[in-house]
Amino acid sequence: EAQVTQNPRYLITVTGKKLTVTCSQNMNHEYMSWYRQDPGLGLRQIYYSMNVEVTDKGDVPEGYKVSRKEKRNFPLILESPSPNQTSLYFCASSPPGTSGRLEQYFGPGTRLTVT
């Protein structure tokens, strides 16, 4: 089944404890992206990647890092999480040749709580 997977689905952590949220897609998509969803704000892009070793900042990149060492994986790293990063996070990927300009396919989400 073609899909985007994320792990973990739920995470509660404490301020300052480094964490990684994994994202993987099995559709051979070049473009991948991370969004965060907050009530009343919709989804906002954190980082995106056009291909392996090519990443760039989105609209709200502060406090986050990403890496793209393999086409299928795009982990989101919070090196020192803070309570304002409590949110619902979505990974997405986009079909080849579209560079994120057309529809994106979303993972199931990771609900992160930072205390």
Next chain:
Amino acid sequence: AQSVTQLGSHVSVSEGALVLLRCNYSSSVPPYLFWYVQYPNQGLQLLLKYTSAATLVKGINGFEAEFKKSETSFHLTKPSAHMSDAAEYFCAVSDYGVQGGKLIFGQGTELSVKP
């Protein structure tokens, strides 16, 4: 810069009634527009998309949307609501440049369906 405004954060309809969710966009280029649905504890699922072909776009689950350039609108409709339509709906516009694209989301509209 592209932007999206969804009118009404909550919409409530009776089962069998017309569903109308409003979306207005702002775009400096011909837009690509999307409607996504998010069921509780799930990721976003693409309902339909407009990519400059037919202005009336049909999607899954009986939903459709009409692109009206003169009104800069892309409202989502369904003739007869079903209980299973209860979810949050997001309108999005594609924002793209030299470095790749992203989706700009509206704030979301939560649809409730009363029996």
